[in-house]
Amino acid sequence: MTSPVSTPSQAPDATPPAASAPAAASINLRSQLGTYIGLALVLCGMVALFSSLSDYFLTVETFVTIANEIPALAVMAVGMTFVLIIAGIDLSVGSVLALSAAVTAAAIVQWKLAVPLAAALGLATGLLCGAITGAVAVAWRLPTFIVSLGMLEAVRGGAYLVTESRTQYVGDAIAGLAAPWVGGISAAFVLALAIVAVGQLLLTRTVFGRYVVGIGTNEEAMRLAGVDPRPIRVIVFAATGLLAGLAGLMQAARLEAADPNSGVGIELQVIAAVVIGGTSLMGGRGSVVNTFFGVLIIAVLEAGLAQVGASEPSKRIITGAVIVAAVIIDTLRQRRAGTA
Amino acid sequence: MTSPVSTPSQAPDATPPAASAPAAASINLRSQLGTYIGLALVLCGMVALFSSLSDYFLTVETFVTIANEIPALAVMAVGMTFVLIIAGIDLSVGSVLALSAAVTAAAIVQWKLAVPLAAALGLATGLLCGAITGAVAVAWRLPTFIVSLGMLEAVRGGAYLVTESRTQYVGDAIAGLAAPWVGGISAAFVLALAIVAVGQLLLTRTVFGRYVVGIGTNEEAMRLAGVDPRPIRVIVFAATGLLAGLAGLMQAARLEAADPNSGVGIELQVIAAVVIGGTSLMGGRGSVVNTFFGVLIIAVLEAGLAQVGASEPSKRIITGAVIVAAVIIDTLRQRRAGTA
Amino acid sequence: QDKPKVALVMKSLANEFFRTMEDGAKAHQKAHASQYTLIANGIKDETDTAAQIKMVEQMVAQKINALVIAPADSKALVPVVKAAIDKGILVVNIDNQLDAAALKEKNITVPFVGPDNRAGARLVGDELARTLKAGDKVGIIEGVSTTFNAQQRTLGFQDAMKAAGVTVVGVQSGQWEIDKGNTVAAGMLREHPDLKALLAGNDSMALGAVAAVKAAGKTGKVQVVGYDNIGAIKPMLADGRVLATADQFAAKQAVFGIETALTALADKTPQASMPAVIKTDVVLVTKTSK
Amino acid sequence: MADTAADAPAGAELLSLQDIGKDYAAPVLDGVSLALRPGEVLALTGENGAGKSTLSKIVCGLVVPTRGRMTLAGAPFGPGSRREAERQGVRMVMQELGLVPTLSVAENLLLDRLPQRAGWLRRGELHALATRQLEKIGMQHIDPATPVARLGIGQQQMVEIARNLQDHTRVLVLDEPTAMLTPRETAHLFEQIALLKARGVGIVYVSHRLEELQRIADRVAVLRDGRLVDVRAMAGVRESELVERMVGRAVHEHEGRPRRPAGPVLLSARGLGRAQAVRDVDLSLHAGEVMGLAGLVGSGRTELVRLLFGADPADRGEITLSGKARRFRSPMQAIRAGIGLVTEDRKSQGLLLPQSIRVNATLSDLGAVARGGWLRAGKERGIARRLVQTLRIRSRSEEQPVATLSGGNQQKVVFARWLHRECDVLLLDEPTRGVDVGARADLYAELDRMADAGKALLMVSSDLRELMAMCDRIGVMRAGRLVATFERGAWSEQSLLAAAFGDPRTSSPDP
C-alpha cells in the first residue's frame, strides 16, 4: 500500500514543469548532510557518555589514539561499501589482511627484500585474493557470500603457511606507516582519510561509480544497456582485496609484527560499520562518507569500553545494543526526512 | 529483397503456443531428485577420497561418529534454510546456542530445577532470542543481517553473564540426548532427522511454507494478496532461535557442560551448509533436504581431514576449496538440467 | 608389527605455542619411528570446544591406542575422554589440566603432564615487581577467561603484585590475541596515565601491549611482561620493550606426554593406576637468560 | 464533472466517487466524481500520468485518497487495504504484475485462500480450483503446477486476470489488462467481461487502446491532469474526438502512408535459432525502413530480438551487420556495433527503479556525459532535461525517481535511453506498451525521424494496428519460426492474424 509520503522540502527556486522541484544538486547536498546528522548524533551521544564515565576520555590523547587505531578498519570498510553496493559481500577481508601482512613480513625477514618491494608484494597479494574471489564468483555466477567464505578459509590457511603459524616479528622496518606525524596523527590515518575521500568521489562522480550503483540495483538492466557487469564486479572485489592488504600493512606497522591470526572475525565488524553507515545489503545504495561515520562509531565504542574497563559480558551486550540502536536511529531519521 | 518465407510450421494445432508443460508432478520429482544427485556425487567423491587415504575411514564406527556429531549443525541449518528463503539471515545462532546451553546448565546446577523444566527454559530462551531478532527487524524494517549481528554480540554477552565466563559442568543429567541408542546412533540424531523431515514438509506442503517462499520472492506481491509478512518473519526467526536452543541442548548433552564460548563462528558454517544445499541467499528458493546434504558434506570433510591428520594450513585451504567446489558442481549440474 | 598409534590433540595450531608443541612431537616420532605412529591435530582457535570433541571422536574411530590431549576446556572434554577410556584407549592430559571434580565424578584418572601456570606467572610477576615500588599501578591482560591456565596465570600475577604491594587497577581479557590485547592495553593506558606496567597472559597479547605503549609515547616508561617465550618476543626482550616472559617448553610437554603414554602401553599399565600429575618445567626468561 | 446520465444504462449506482483528490508532492487527482452502474463497462482513459492507475488504486484500497468520499451500493466505502476492498467485492487487476514467480500458477491464483486442512495444503483441491479458474479465460492448457516464472509475460498477465475473476466480485477494475496480450487472449478476456456484465458486475476498464474501448465499453471517462474532463456514452464517439479530449490537441495517424524507400541491408540473419524458441529465422533489415514483428504471445519474438542483440547466445545460424559476419556474445558488443534494444519488460530488464530519470536516460552512453571517466553533472542534466521535453515525460524534474513515474512514462524513459545513444539498428520490443495515444504519436514521430535518417528499425508489437500504421514490412512469427513476411500494401488484419494462428488458408505472399 502506498502510504502517503510526507511532503519533501518546498525549496523555493522551483524551475521544471510539475510541482515543486528543487534543483538536483541542492536536494543531494541537503539530504546528504541530513544523513550525516543522524550518525553524527549517535557519535556525539557516545562521546558524551564515555566522557561522563571516564575523566580521561575527553582528551586529545584519546582521540589521537582512536585516530591511529581506525585506519585498517576504515580502508577495509571503503572497499566493503563498494562490495555491498554492488549487491555482493566479502567475508574474506580478515584473512586477506593476515595473509598480506604475513607476505610482507616474510619478504622482509626471510627473503630479505627491500621494504617498498615487500610492501608492494603484500598489497599485490591482497589484490590477487580479491580478484580471485571476484573472478570465481563471476565465472560461475556464484553468490559472493559463498565464494568469499571459501576464501576466508583458504586464505587463512595461506597465512599460516607463510608464517609457519608463528607471529612474525618485523621490527620497525615498516613502522613508518604507523609512526606519529603532526600532532601525533599517523600517516596511516591521513592515508585512510584520503582513501575515504577518493572512494566517495569515485562512487558519486565517475562513470565507474554510476555503473557500480546500477549493477547493484538491476544487473540485467545494466547488461541490456550495454554495460558488462563482470569486469566491474571483479574490479570491485580486487580493489577490496587491495585495501584489505593495505589494512594488513597498517596493522603490521602498528604491531611491528605479522600475526597469522589477526583479523579473525573482523569481516563482521567491517560490514557492521558499512551498514551502520546506511549502505543497503541489497545493493544499489550507499555512501563512503557515511561508512566512515560507521567506523568511527565502532572505534569510539571499542575504545571507550576498554578505557572504562567494562567487563567482557557488558562489553558484548553494549556493543550489540549500540549496533542495532545506531541503525534504528539512522533509519528513523532518514525515513522522517523521506530519503529512505 | 525480403527474407524468404520459411515453410509454414507443422506445429500440431493441439499444442498450445505456450511452453509445453509436462505433468507438473513428474517435473518436480525429477528436478528434485536431480538436485540431490549433484550433492550426493560430491559427498560420494569425498567419502571415496578419504577411504583411500585412511584405513579406518570406511567403517561403521566413522559413520556412527559423524551421525552423532551433526545434529546440532543440522537443526540450526533447518532453521537457517527458512531464514534464507525468506530473504533474511541470522548471524546470532552460535550465540543463542551458547546462551540456551548456559541457561539450561544454570537451571540444573545453580537453581536446582528438574531437568525437563531446565531444558524447556533453555529452549524458551532460544525462542525468545530469535523472536527478538525477528520482531526488531520487522518493527523498524531493519536488515536482519545487522539486527542478528547485534544479537550475536549481545547474546554472547548474556552467555558470559549466566555462566560467569566459566564452563558450567552439568554432568550426565541431560546426557541422555547424546547417549548412543540402537547401533550407537544417538537420540539427537534421530531427532535431527525428524526435524529435517518436518521442515521439508512444512516448506513444501503447508500454507505457511508457501507463504515463506512467496515472501522471500516478492514480499510486496504477498502483501497485496493480503498476506501480512510480519508475523511470518517473526515466526521464522523465533523457530530458528528455538532450533539454535535445541542445538545448544544437544551440545551441552555431548559436553555434559555448558561452555559460554561454544558456537563462536558457527553461523558461517551453518550458512555454508545451507548454501551448499542450493538455497539462494536472495530468498525465494531452497530445500531442507538439500540443506541436510550440505551439512553432511561439511561434517564428512571435517571428520575426514581430522582422521588423516591433515595439517592446519592444508585443512583450511581444502575446506575453502571444497565449499566453493561443491557449490560450483551443484550449480553447473542444476544449470545443465535447467532448474536454475 | 603393529606399532601403537598415538593421537596428539591440541588447541589452536595457529598459535606458535602449539606449533612448537607439534614440531616437537613430530621430531620425536621421527626419531622413534619404529616405536609408534603419530596423528597430530588441532582446532582452528583456542575456544572451539565442540570441534575438539569431534576431533577426539574421530581419533577413537581411527582406532588409536593412546590419546595425548591439551584440552580447550577443562570440564567439557571430560565426557569424551571418558568415552575414549571406556574404549580401552590410554589418555594423557597435557598443557591445560582437566577439572579434578569432573574427573572424580566420572570416576576416572587421567595423568596430567604439564607446568604449574600459577607458579610460572608468579615467577614473571616477581621479576617485574623488582622494578616497581609499593603503590605503583599495573594492569593485567588475561587470556580467554574460560581456560584454566588463563585463570591460573592471572592468579599468579596477582600473587606477585600483592606481595610487592603493587595495585592491580584492572583485569581485562585480550582473548590470547595480539589485536585484542592491543585494544585493551591502549584503553588501560588512557584511563590510567600513571600506569607502570602491563602483565599479559601470553606473548601475543604482550606484543599488542608493546604497540599500545609505543602509540601512547610511553616506551620505556611502562613495562610489559608476557608468557610463552615465542620467537617474536625475543627481539623485544633484547631491547627491553618486554621485561620478562616464561618458557613452559611446549615441545617437551608433548614429548613427555607421548613418552608417558608409550611407557604405560609397553608396561600395560592400566589407566587407573597411572600417576596423577607429572610436572614439567616452567622457567623465567629475561634479556639475560640463555 | 457532470455525469451525462441520459446516455447511461439504467440502474442504481453501484459505486460512486465524490470529489476524490490525491496529493503526492503535487496533486495528481483533483475533484473526481464518477458513478459506476451494475453491469456496465466504464472505460477510463487519458494520457500517461493522468491519474488512471491512482484512481483505480483508490477504489481498490491500495491508495488512500487525500480528499473525497466513496459509496458502494449506497453504503459508505473507504477500504483501508486491498483485502478490505476485496472482502466487499471490489477487485483489481493491476497494471504492474503482482505475481510470485517461484510459486506455481495454482498457488498464485489462490494465494489469499489456499485450500488447507489445519495448515496443510490440499493439493488436489488447489489444482482443481485453479484449473476451473484457468478455464474461464481459455488457459486450461496450462498446468497449474507450473511455476509462474516459466510463463511468458503475456501468460502471466492472463494469470493475474484469472486471479481476479471471482464469483462474488461486484466491481472489477482492469488497469490496462491487454497491454501485454495478443488478439486471441484479448478475445478470451472480452468473453469473460461479457459474462461478468451479464451478472451485473460493474467494470472499470483502463486502456489506451481506443478501438478496444469501442468494442466493449458502455461509457467512457477521460482524465486529464488528474481532472475528469469528460464522461459520455461510448456509442457514436469518434476516436479523434476522444484523443483531443485526452491530449488537448489533434494527433495525426499514419494510415495509408507510402512505403519508405529502403536502403541497403544493414542487419541480416540466416538460419538463426535457439532451442525451441527460435527456429531457422532468415531476416534482413534495411536502412531507412521500419519492419514489424507480429505473432502470438510466446511465438518467439522476444527471443528473436534478444538473439539479434546478443542478450542470449544463438545455438545456430549467423548474423551479418553491414555486410560483415558478426557473432555477438554480449549486448555490449552489439551496442558497440550500433544496435540498440528497447526491452519488453521495463521493470526487470529496463530500469533502475530507485534512480532518477537522468541516471536512467543517460545509461546507454555515459561516455557522452563524461570526460576521462568523470561525470559532467551539468551536461548530463541538460541532456536529461532535453529528453524529458522531447518525449514529454511527465515528471517533477529529471531528478524524479523512475519508480514514482506512471507506467507509460516509465516506458518513455527506456526509450529515451536509446534516443540518447544513437544507433544504426534499433530493436523495439513492445515499445508502446502502456503508452497513451498522444505520447505514442510522439514516439512514432521519433521513429519516423530515425528511419528518415537511414536507421533500420525492427519493432515487435502485439498491436496490429500500430504495426500496420508504422511499418514498411511486417514479419509474422509462429512457434519460433518467421512464417510470413508481408510488404506494405500486401497485408490485411485478416492475413496477419491468419499467419499468426497458422490458418492453412493463408498463403504468404511472395517476396
Ligand SMILES: Nc1ncnc2c1ncn2[C@@H]1O[C@H](COP(=O)(O)OP(=O)(O)OP(=O)(O)O)[C@@H](O)[C@H]1O
Ligand atoms: N508514489 C508516488 N509518489 C509521487 N508521485 C506519484 C506516485 N505515484 C504516482 N505518482 C504520480 O501520479 C501521477 C499519476 O500516475 P498514475 O499512475 O495514476 O497515471 P496513469 O494515468 O495510470 O498513467 P499511465 O497511463 O502511464 O499508466 C503521475 O504523474 C505519477 O508520477
Ligand SMILES: Nc1ncnc2c1ncn2[C@@H]1O[C@H](COP(=O)(O)OP(=O)(O)OP(=O)(O)O)[C@@H](O)[C@H]1O
Ligand atoms: N525462460 C524460459 N524458459 C522456458 N521457455 C521459455 C523461456 N523464455 C521463453 N520461453 C519460451 O520461448 C518461446 C518464445 O518466447 P518469447 O518470449 O520470445 O515470445 P514472444 O513472442 O516475445 O511472446 P511475449 O509476447 O510473451 O513476449 C515461448 O514458447 C516461451 O514459452
Ligand SMILES: O[C@@H]1[C@H](O)[C@H](O)CO[C@H]1O
Ligand atoms: O598454554 C597455552 C599458551 O600459553 C597459549 O598462548 C594459549 O593457550 C594456552 O593453553
Ligand SMILES: [Mg+2]
Ligand atoms: Mg497507469
Ligand SMILES: [Mg+2]
Ligand atoms: Mg515478447
